[in-house]
Amino acid sequence: MKKKAIRINTLKIEIDKLIKNLEDKGYILEKINYCDYGFFVNENGRNIAHEIEHWLGYFFIQDASSMLIPIILDAKKDDLILDLCAAPGAKTTQIAQMMENNGCIVANDVREDRIKALSFNLERCGVLNTIVTMLDGVKFLKKCNIKFNKILLDVPCSGTGVYEDVKITENQIKRLTTLQKALLKNSFNCLDKDGYVVYSTCSILKEENEDVIEYCIKKFGLETVEIKNFERYNLKESFLENTYRLEQPYQEKFFVCKLMK
Ligand SMILES: C[S@@+](CC[C@H](N)C(=O)[O-])C[C@H]1O[C@@H](n2cnc3c(N)ncnc32)[C@H](O)[C@@H]1O
Structure with missing residues (x-):
């Protein structure tokens, strides 16, 4: 089983701001050790691909x-x-x-x-x-x-x-x-x-x-x-x-x- 990961797109949003947005929605993020803007994500039963922030390009779903x-x-x-x-x-x-x-x-x-x-x-x-x-x-x-x-x-x-x-x-x-x-x-x-x-x-x-x-x-x-x-x-x-x-x-x-x- 793979761990889903996202890359926060700093061309569009600050890292802390997106983390807060997603955590407020119930996602749990864990930093990838070699990438300041990469995070493993526990979706807690949700689907992060459906979030508006995804369509707006604030993050990219990408393997670590x-x-x-x-x-x-x-x-x-x-x-x-x-x-x-x-x-x-x-x-x-x-x-x-x-x-x-x-x-x-x-x-x-x-x-x-x-x-x-x-x-x-x-x-x-x-x-x-x-x-x-x-x-x-x-x-x-x-x-x-x-x-x-x-x-x-x-x-x-x-x-x-x-x-x-x-x-x-x-x-x-x-x-x-x-x-x-x-x-x-x-x-x-x-x-x-x-x-x-x-x-x-x-x-x-x-x-x-x-x-x-x-x-x-x-x-x-x-x-x-x-x-x-x-x-x-x-x-x-x-x-x-x-x-x-x-x-x-x-x-x-x-x-x-x-x-x-
Ligand atoms: C491993 S995927 C690339 C993934 C991409 N770098 C990414 O990170 O999203 C390999 C790509 O090579 C393309 N490809 C296949 N044959 C090719 C060729 N002869 N010349 C250029 N690209 C080719 C495929 O269409 C495919 O999109």
């Missing part, structure tokens, strides 16, 4: 693990960030919040239905610093002449870290890992020389995680870099240097690493 990825990306006010597989925008809206609506994000996704959800969420959350594009990620990276200083690759994956009963065939894994490698390889065409890429999946499969990274290190000369303070984020270092897994009870399982060239 997912909140960690923009923190690792370390989004800053003057960044130019590419979020290549962005829909429905949980992480994009958090990145915009961390940038206080400064700098610029390009948020891309390949699926029209998911782009609609992304655009809706950007609007709901009062995000003003984001341009939305709809392209296959590999095509985007091959065509784009802009150099970003940070790129988030929250790649399509099997979802085995979220749903325990996912049935996935070897062929599907092969297709996914081919795409994951192509996205990672080509992301470096669009990266500033001092920039970095954060690669993340919500998969527990080694094929989509360490194996993809190891392949790209050997084949394309990419390097993983340490995620500072990883213990503070409850991350466990994996067998491949500077790659990490988040496997906390009641949360989605994630794999994450930071890469440079």
Whole structure:
């Protein structure tokens, strides 16, 4: 059983004010230790998704693990960030919040239905610093002449870290890992020389995680870099240097690493 969590959207409301509103309605909030604006929520028989504050974009319902990825990306006010597989925008809206609506994000996704959800969420959350594009990620990276200083690759994956009963065939894994490698390889065409890429999946499969990274290190000369303070984020270092897994009870399982060239 997962613990529901919310991220308070500081683009729209102060943290204390929303906590008071929700506690007055009977919700019990418990702070997530690595995120000042993230809270586990005990709904006490209610449904927080139905609250007006949700529709107004005062908070985003987001798994606690997912909140960690923009923190690792370390989004800053003057960044130019590419979020290549962005829909429905949980992480994009958090990145915009961390940038206080400064700098610029390009948020891309390949699926029209998911782009609609992304655009809706950007609007709901009062995000003003984001341009939305709809392209296959590999095509985007091959065509784009802009150099970003940070790129988030929250790649399509099997979802085995979220749903325990996912049935996935070897062929599907092969297709996914081919795409994951192509996205990672080509992301470096669009990266500033001092920039970095954060690669993340919500998969527990080694094929989509360490194996993809190891392949790209050997084949394309990419390097993983340490995620500072990883213990503070409850991350466990994996067998491949500077790659990490988040496997906390009641949360989605994630794999994450930071890469440079
Ligand atoms: C893990 S989800 C992203 C979740 C999102 N980052 C968030 O935090 O809300 C992966 C996304 O990759 C998109 N995707 C799949 N194939 C793609 C491709 N070839 N190029 C770009 N995006 C792709 C999917 O439509 C999906 O929205």
